[in-house]
Amino acid sequence: MDVQKKKLDSILKTLDQRYGTEKEGFLHEEEWQLLAAIMLSAQSTDKQVDEALPGLFSRFKKAEDVAEASQEEIEGYIRSVGLYKNKAKNLKKCCSQIVHEFGGQVPDSIGELLKLAGVGRKTATLYLADAYGIPGVTVDTHVFRISRRLGWAKGKNPAEVELELQKVLPTDHWNRINFQLIYLGREICTSRKAKCELCPLAEWCPKIDPQGTP
DNA sequence: ATCCCGAGGG
DNA sequence: CCCTCTGGAT
Numbered sequence: 001m002d003v004q005k006k007k008l009d010s011i012l013k014t015l016d017q018r019y020g021t022e023k024e025g026f027l028h029e030e031e032w033q034l035l036a037a038i039m040l041s042a043q044s045t046d047k048q049v050d051e052a053l054p055g056l057f058s059r060f061k062k063a064e065d066v067a068e069a070s071q072e073e074i075e076g077y078i079r080s081v082g083l084y085k086n087k088a089k090n091l092k093k094c095c096s097q098i099v100h101e102f103g104g105q106v107p108d109s110i111g112e113l114l115k116l117a118g119v120g121r122k123t124a125t126l127y128l129a130d131a132y133g134i135p136g137v138t139v140d141t142h143v144f145r146i147s148r149r150l151g152w153a154k155g156k157n158p159a160e161v162e163l164e165l166q167k168v169l170p171t172d173h174w175n176r177i178n179f180q181l182i183y184l185g186r187e188i189c190t191s192r193k194a195k196c197e198l199c200p201l202a203e204w205c206p207k208i209d210p211q212g213t214p
Numbered sequence: 215a216t217c218c219c220g221a222g223g224g
Numbered sequence: 225c226c227c228t229c230t231g232g233a234t
Contacts, residue, residue: 042220082230182219
């Protein structure tokens, strides 16, 4: 086994040990509720989302219920998450699309998911991973930054980095790399003033400036 | 002051 | 490509 591969294995094993191999999912009974929870998590912490879900799902059982509610009422249930007005608007439209364009079922392909209001590439990939265990590399701001620091990717946008990571990472790590790097990114490998002295990956990290031009 | 576990719209 | 949206954390 060559040295690069050994380094990668060490990093992945360390991430598994520190952050686990499975993230606890969002509360939900129906598929639209899982999608809604992931939509709400954009630019928000899981804690903020978990606060909103019980009330939201107790009021809205079916996608149809959301589609028929007013945007203002939906806002009232998700005030704890960031960007709540946009999300209430998107959630209403998204649920309406699920009811009227997809027969009441959340679609199960990337292409169709992307047609839903408020669902972008990150949300769609994560949904497929959570709902069906479909392997996918979800590139958000943390994954993007840390992948570049580790030297795993050089791409200048999330789509390029996604492709690079699919080549670097074993498939069975695709679905955990997202939350593992998010946790690492929040507590240690922060965007500015990264706390490298606390980082469990420091001994293998080339510490490439994420913005640096080669 | 600045930055976020994105996405839509201009 | 840029702006905006939220409020809480740092």
